[in-house]
Amino acid sequence: MLKPSGDGWVPVEVGESDTTVYRRGDVYAKCCAPSGVAELSAERDRISWLSGTGLPGATVVDWLESVEGGCLLTTAVPGVAGDLLPAGSHGRAMRSLGRVLRELHSLENCPFERPLGDVISSAADVVRRGAVNPDFLTDEWRKVAPEELLAEVVAESTYVEKVLEPVVCHGDACLPNIFFDPDTLEVTGLIDLGRLGIADRYADLALTTIQLHDEWSADPAPFLEAYGVPDPDPRRLHFFRLLDPLTWG
Structure with missing residues (x-):
């Protein structure tokens, strides 16, 4: 190396x-x-x-x-990673994150793409190789064979393909990859951009909202309101939350 x-x-x-x-x-x-x-x-x-x-x-x-x-x-990006922010700052930070993610999703002329079919194919390869990391799965999903989880993804992809909203997505919009000014709680930078590209906006929304719940024990409503989707599609949220952990392996 x-x-x-x-x-x-x-x-x-x-x-x-x-x-x-x-x-x-x-x-x-x-x-x-x-x-x-x-x-x-x-x-x-x-x-x-x-x-x-x-x-x-x-x-x-x-x-x-x-x-x-x-x-x-x-x-280096200044500030602190989102997963390290104290609980008292979470409300303001969520609103700042919602605004910045919306700005990212509004960018144009991005030369990079992450077609849904390619992402599902990547997941299928990880599952085939037996490389799914159980640490990335919920307790409920660990009780299910990865092949069954993948089958659910494939079955639901027909619906998701019909309602796709292609935007510039971060691709791994988790709290450790988002930095904040500890005083103003404005976003100071997005890191780990290896998966950035055109994809459905819910690829980011699903990961960010579940992170806010799991890492901060927070209701993501302030984030979603600042982003501009106060009532997100639960089917797409579930779909991308299930798909993502199958792609890391």
């Missing part, structure tokens, strides 16, 4: 990907083996694109690639 050059890099334990992350000052280095270069370079391109839209986030500092792998250097 390729590593950043120079001294002073400190390893950081973060995320669920097959990369190694280091920090030196205000710069992060995400490094991968040769097998991960295509995925990491795709994330680089997404960070570069989003940084040109005016939305808060990291910027690309450098890209290193060799036979040992790849290394993406980006600026």
